[in-house]
Every structure is written in C-alpha cells, then in structure tokens.
Amino acid sequence: MVAALVGDPARANMLTALMNGRALTASELAQEAGITPQTASSHLSKLEAGGLVEPEKQGRHRYYRLTDDDVAGVLEGLAGLAARTGHMRVRTGPKDPALRRARICYDHLAGDLGVQMLDTMRERNLVRQKKQDIELTTEGERFLAKHLQISSEMLAHPRRPVCKACLDWSERRHHLAGTLGAAMMQRFAELKWAARDATPGSRVVNFTRTGEKQFAALFGNGKD
Amino acid sequence: MVAALVGDPARANMLTALMNGRALTASELAQEAGITPQTASSHLSKLEAGGLVEPEKQGRHRYYRLTDDDVAGVLEGLAGLAARTGHMRVRTGPKDPALRRARICYDHLAGDLGVQMLDTMRERNLVRQKKQDIELTTEGERFLAKHLQISSEMLAHPRRPVCKACLDWSERRHHLAGTLGAAMMQRFAELKWAARDATPGSRVVNFTRTGEKQFAALFGNGKD
DNA sequence: TTCATGCTTCGATGGTAGCCGAAGCATTGT
DNA sequence: ACAATGCTTCGGCTACCATCGAAGCATGAA
Known part of the structure; x- marks a missing residue:
C-alpha cells in the first residue's frame, strides 16, 4: 500500500522535503529525516519501488525527486487532511551563499x-x-x-x-x-x-x- | 500523520469498505477487515481521532462513515497511485433481499x-x-x-x-x-x-x- | 595505482503497534 | 428485573520493521 510508505515519519520527512519540486541527494534526505545514510537508503529504495520517487544519477551522487505532479498532489491532499486535525509540519528553506x-x-x-x-x-x-x-x-x-x-x-x-x-x-x-x-x-x-x-x-x-x-x-x- | 492511519492494512480495508458513502457498523467493519471486534474498536477510535471517520450512534449499534468528500478524494488519490504500480483492490457489493x-x-x-x-x-x-x-x-x-x-x-x-x-x-x-x-x-x-x-x-x-x-x-x- | 566520498547491502537489535482473550459498560428486548 | 447483543477497555503476546554498525561497491580525484 502506498499510504504505508508515506506513513513512516522518516519517509514522510523526505517526501515533504521534496515537495518543492527540487531534487535532493540521498545523504541530504537522510539528514532531513534525521537518520543515518544506510537507513535512508533502505527507505529510498522502498519509495522508489512504490513509484513515489525517481532517482537520477549524477556523478557519485544520487538525486531523488518526486515522480510526478500526481504524487505531489496526493501528498498535498494528505497534508490538508492532517492540517484539519491540528497537526502541521513546517519546512525550512535553503541556506546557501x-x-x-x-x-x-x-x-x-x-x-x-x-x-x-x-x-x-x-x-x-x-x-x-x-x-x-x-x-x-x-x-x-x-x-x-x-x-x-x-x-x-x-x-x-x-x-x-x-x-x-x-x-x-x-x-x-x-x-x-x-x-x-x-x-x-x-x-x-x-x-x-x-x-x-x-x-x-x-x-x-x-x-x-x-x-x-x-x-x-x-x-x-x-x-x- | 494521517497516512500512517491509512497505511495499516486492516484500517485500509475498513476505509475502502466505506468508500461508497454508506455507513457500516463497527462489527461489520471488523468482518470486512478480517479482525476481531476489539481490534476493530481500537482502529476505529484512531481513525476517528485522525478525523477520517465519524461515528453515529443508532441504538446499540455504532455506524461509521467517512467524514466528508475530501477524505474520500484523498483515498481515491492514494488508490490511484497504488494502481500505477500494479497493486489493486476490489470491493464486493451488497447482498440483501x-x-x-x-x-x-x-x-x-x-x-x-x-x-x-x-x-x-x-x-x-x-x-x-x-x-x-x-x-x-x-x-x-x-x-x-x-x-x-x-x-x-x-x-x-x-x-x-x-x-x-x-x-x-x-x-x-x-x-x-x-x-x-x-x-x-x-x-x-x-x-x-x-x-x-x-x-x-x-x-x-x-x-x-x-x-x-x-x-x-x-x-x-x-x-x- | 591509491585514497576519499557517496551510497548500498548485510546482520543484529530493539521498540512499537497490531492482535486477541477476557472482562466491563451500554442499550435493547422480554 | 434479567438476559442478550454490540461495543469498548485492559493485559499480555508476538511480529514486523525501522534503526544502526560494519563491510562492500561504485565513482571521482590525486
């Protein structure tokens, strides 16, 4: 089930980090989720198998992005439902020179x-x-x-x-x-x-x- | 997180059983999910706390329905994503005289x-x-x-x-x-x-x- | 080549949550 | 009043899965 993928907090953090449409490396997503790279790797392969994210190799990095707008749409819908019950999440912006x-x-x-x-x-x-x-x-x-x-x-x-x-x-x-x-x-x-x-x-x-x-x-x- | 609620197979079965807009009793939902009433009761209170379903007391029965169309919409979206990766679920119709x-x-x-x-x-x-x-x-x-x-x-x-x-x-x-x-x-x-x-x-x-x-x-x- | 970095795979651990049996309320019917 | 039905709460068990350490591959740099 797709929802189970989004259900895990670590994976949810990764996905929301990808919600702006930009791609992130595996290690960055690990940091976003507050987990080690090897755990993140496991999560990312599951997300990929579920068709929620797509990898893109770039040198020795692996960038991940949401597969398409449908995924982003459903995620927004879920966030909307979550917002009604009081729970909410905030996302931090980038921090570069x-x-x-x-x-x-x-x-x-x-x-x-x-x-x-x-x-x-x-x-x-x-x-x-x-x-x-x-x-x-x-x-x-x-x-x-x-x-x-x-x-x-x-x-x-x-x-x-x-x-x-x-x-x-x-x-x-x-x-x-x-x-x-x-x-x-x-x-x-x-x-x-x-x-x-x-x-x-x-x-x-x-x-x-x-x-x-x-x-x-x-x-x-x-x-x- | 809302997705975690939908993620559990038992709860997912209950929710899809409610997708036609009709209300079902707690025991019926338990049967739909293939679990005992006491387990179903636990799931249903979680779904209620998450704002996904609404109870309605009727005599000694408790009918549950999806809170509104937004919930149904998000569930359909999730089902749509699941369908793309090959997984699918089917629902059986009613069977009354x-x-x-x-x-x-x-x-x-x-x-x-x-x-x-x-x-x-x-x-x-x-x-x-x-x-x-x-x-x-x-x-x-x-x-x-x-x-x-x-x-x-x-x-x-x-x-x-x-x-x-x-x-x-x-x-x-x-x-x-x-x-x-x-x-x-x-x-x-x-x-x-x-x-x-x-x-x-x-x-x-x-x-x-x-x-x-x-x-x-x-x-x-x-x-x- | 050798080293460093980024990521994955393997193996083991632990916490969490689903699950059921039994008992406890509530409502209805006799 | 008593019994029956539907549902909930409580307690303990179990299984799954997220997590991390360590080792194994890749790619790029020196």
Missing part, C-alpha cells in the same frame, strides 16, 4: 540564472525536454543564430550531446549542459556579458551590468 | 424508497439537513399540506422531534424519522398507496400500483 545565482558547472552556466535560462527556452519552444533528454527545435536554431551567433555546425561533437539536462546543485532543477550549454556560456564570456570570478577555485560567474540586461532581455522571466 | 426497497423502521418508511424520499425532500428544500438534525422548511409545510394533507399541528409531540435522521439499515444512508416520518407513512397507508406485508413479523411494505405512481410523482428521482 550568493553563488546560487550564477556559477560554472563544468563548462556551462548553472545556478538560478542557468535554471531560469532553460526554463525560458523550454517555455518559448526553443528546446523540447522529455525527462533528461533535450532537443533543439528549429525555432531554437533560428533564435541562437540571430541573438548569439551560434550555428548548429558549431555544436557537433563526436561523443558529447548537443543538449543535456544537468541537475542544478543549488536550485535542484535542470539547467542546460551539452555542447550547446558550453557554447552559450563561452559566448556570454566573449560578449563580455559574464566572466568567471578571478579568485582561483571559485566557480562563481559574475555578470556585467550590460550583460545582465542583455541576458534578461533574452531569458528573463520578469522577476528581476 | 428485496425488502431493501421498502420496509417499516419502527413506524416510518425505510429502505431504498425511504432514502429516496428524504433525498428528494432535501433536494427540493422541503427540509434542511445538518448532520443528524433535520428541520422542516416553510416550503415543506406548504408541500405537505397540499399533497398529503398533513399540517404542522398534527406533528407536535411533547418528547418526540418532528424530524429526525435515521440511518437506513440496507442503504446505510439517512431516511426520515420523527413524527413527520410516522405521519407520512400513516398517510401512505390511509391513501392505500402502501401497506405492511400480511405475513406476521415481516417488516416489508408493499406499494400498490397507483401508490407507486403517486409516490414517484412526489418523490421520484427519475431512476424508476
């Missing part, structure tokens, strides 16, 4: 702006995303050629895909990787819109004032 | 027709029901005077209420009791619309052909 906004992930843009960029591109049908697979649309090709002088030929690579969904560390949502992600980040640098921070080892990406404006013009969501 | 249709409950009409009558009266604002309390509206008074020659004065009684919701044994939904329920049943008999079955001890109420028509004209729901 200012590099959440923009940073380098390998060779492409990550952080709030990176996620925002992919969101907008998806919204305007520049790319089509299905799970982890992303493909560039013809509208997307036109857009890139016109505004960023990026042609499809530049993106060809023997082993690396053009587009790839990469899980964002701070936002825990996807941003754009692949040769396109790299090319766009490189272009931003060439155009003096942004540059990696000078301090060695830092992954922060600083946007110039004009760069920020230009970026917002192309990929802004109206919230800045 | 033909006296389900119309019978005497103390001195008023019960059975399918009794429930149908109250439903229709509620629908047409002849009565207003809030939980177990029912009150006659002015429209209801006019209706009774016009079609059944029943006046409010006839219904007055020192200790017995005019209207009362009575839980129907076969339908497990409310029908109309109180002095009004009795007066209406008596009127049906006087009008030769219906009469108690001749065989002694039987609670069956037989409607005449014209009585059936007249009754349907006043309280029919279009399904007959």
Whole structure:
C-alpha cells in the first residue's frame, strides 16, 4: 500500500522535503529525516519501488525527486487532511551563499540564472525536454543564430550531446549542459556579458551590468 | 500523520469498505477487515481521532462513515497511485433481499424508497439537513399540506422531534424519522398507496400500483 | 595505482503497534 | 428485573520493521 510508505515519519520527512519540486541527494534526505545514510537508503529504495520517487544519477551522487505532479498532489491532499486535525509540519528553506545565482558547472552556466535560462527556452519552444533528454527545435536554431551567433555546425561533437539536462546543485532543477550549454556560456564570456570570478577555485560567474540586461532581455522571466 | 492511519492494512480495508458513502457498523467493519471486534474498536477510535471517520450512534449499534468528500478524494488519490504500480483492490457489493426497497423502521418508511424520499425532500428544500438534525422548511409545510394533507399541528409531540435522521439499515444512508416520518407513512397507508406485508413479523411494505405512481410523482428521482 | 566520498547491502537489535482473550459498560428486548 | 447483543477497555503476546554498525561497491580525484 502506498499510504504505508508515506506513513513512516522518516519517509514522510523526505517526501515533504521534496515537495518543492527540487531534487535532493540521498545523504541530504537522510539528514532531513534525521537518520543515518544506510537507513535512508533502505527507505529510498522502498519509495522508489512504490513509484513515489525517481532517482537520477549524477556523478557519485544520487538525486531523488518526486515522480510526478500526481504524487505531489496526493501528498498535498494528505497534508490538508492532517492540517484539519491540528497537526502541521513546517519546512525550512535553503541556506546557501550568493553563488546560487550564477556559477560554472563544468563548462556551462548553472545556478538560478542557468535554471531560469532553460526554463525560458523550454517555455518559448526553443528546446523540447522529455525527462533528461533535450532537443533543439528549429525555432531554437533560428533564435541562437540571430541573438548569439551560434550555428548548429558549431555544436557537433563526436561523443558529447548537443543538449543535456544537468541537475542544478543549488536550485535542484535542470539547467542546460551539452555542447550547446558550453557554447552559450563561452559566448556570454566573449560578449563580455559574464566572466568567471578571478579568485582561483571559485566557480562563481559574475555578470556585467550590460550583460545582465542583455541576458534578461533574452531569458528573463520578469522577476528581476 | 494521517497516512500512517491509512497505511495499516486492516484500517485500509475498513476505509475502502466505506468508500461508497454508506455507513457500516463497527462489527461489520471488523468482518470486512478480517479482525476481531476489539481490534476493530481500537482502529476505529484512531481513525476517528485522525478525523477520517465519524461515528453515529443508532441504538446499540455504532455506524461509521467517512467524514466528508475530501477524505474520500484523498483515498481515491492514494488508490490511484497504488494502481500505477500494479497493486489493486476490489470491493464486493451488497447482498440483501428485496425488502431493501421498502420496509417499516419502527413506524416510518425505510429502505431504498425511504432514502429516496428524504433525498428528494432535501433536494427540493422541503427540509434542511445538518448532520443528524433535520428541520422542516416553510416550503415543506406548504408541500405537505397540499399533497398529503398533513399540517404542522398534527406533528407536535411533547418528547418526540418532528424530524429526525435515521440511518437506513440496507442503504446505510439517512431516511426520515420523527413524527413527520410516522405521519407520512400513516398517510401512505390511509391513501392505500402502501401497506405492511400480511405475513406476521415481516417488516416489508408493499406499494400498490397507483401508490407507486403517486409516490414517484412526489418523490421520484427519475431512476424508476 | 591509491585514497576519499557517496551510497548500498548485510546482520543484529530493539521498540512499537497490531492482535486477541477476557472482562466491563451500554442499550435493547422480554 | 434479567438476559442478550454490540461495543469498548485492559493485559499480555508476538511480529514486523525501522534503526544502526560494519563491510562492500561504485565513482571521482590525486
């Protein structure tokens, strides 16, 4: 039964931690639930078997997210019922520094702006995303050629895909990787819109004032 | 947590048995869940404390029903999630004789027709029901005077209420009791619309052909 | 290669909650 | 009044399952 899965306090804590749609690593979920990693591992495999969460491997991490909105909906319903009887739970927000906004992930843009960029591109049908697979649309090709002088030929690579969904560390949502992600980040640098921070080892990406404006013009969501 | 309540198999069986909106007695629920009455009693008090079910005392029975549609909705959602992973449950239907249709409950009409009558009266604002309390509206008074020659004065009684919701044994939904329920049943008999079955001890109420028509004209729901 | 990190599997422990038998109330019927 | 029925409470038993320590695999870094 599915309810039994949600019934356990440890698992319930994990699930509510995932309710915002972001993905969390197994160890983070363990900490959220206040249990050791090995216990969390057991819980997570059960949740996965029950179809409530989906794993995504990223390097040596395993990110977990809720399978889909239906799951989130049912969880909200349960929370609603719980709220009526007086019981309630509160969730704490994230607690990260200012590099959440923009940073380098390998060779492409990550952080709030990176996620925002992919969101907008998806919204305007520049790319089509299905799970982890992303493909560039013809509208997307036109857009890139016109505004960023990026042609499809530049993106060809023997082993690396053009587009790839990469899980964002701070936002825990996807941003754009692949040769396109790299090319766009490189272009931003060439155009003096942004540059990696000078301090060695830092992954922060600083946007110039004009760069920020230009970026917002192309990929802004109206919230800045 | 609410989910923990639904998580237990015995409780889940009880809840799914209640999903059709009808009320069941504690012992019936115990049988449904395949446990002894004392275990069921423990489960039911937990479900009640969690706000999932509501009890209603009726003689020496205790009928339980789901508190409201929200609860049913969440349960359906959970069942939906469970269905996706392959697990499913089936429910069996009722198994009663033909006296389900119309019978005497103390001195008023019960059975399918009794429930149908109250439903229709509620629908047409002849009565207003809030939980177990029912009150006659002015429209209801006019209706009774016009079609059944029943006046409010006839219904007055020192200790017995005019209207009362009575839980129907076969339908497990409310029908109309109180002095009004009795007066209406008596009127049906006087009008030769219906009469108690001749065989002694039987609670069956037989409607005449014209009585059936007249009754349907006043309280029919279009399904007959 | 070797080391470190993240996660999983194995084995053992313990607490919790479901379960039933027996007794105790409450309500109804005779 | 007494018995019968329906349900609850109490006490003890048992089984399940969450939990953790330790060891085993992976992946990535040096």
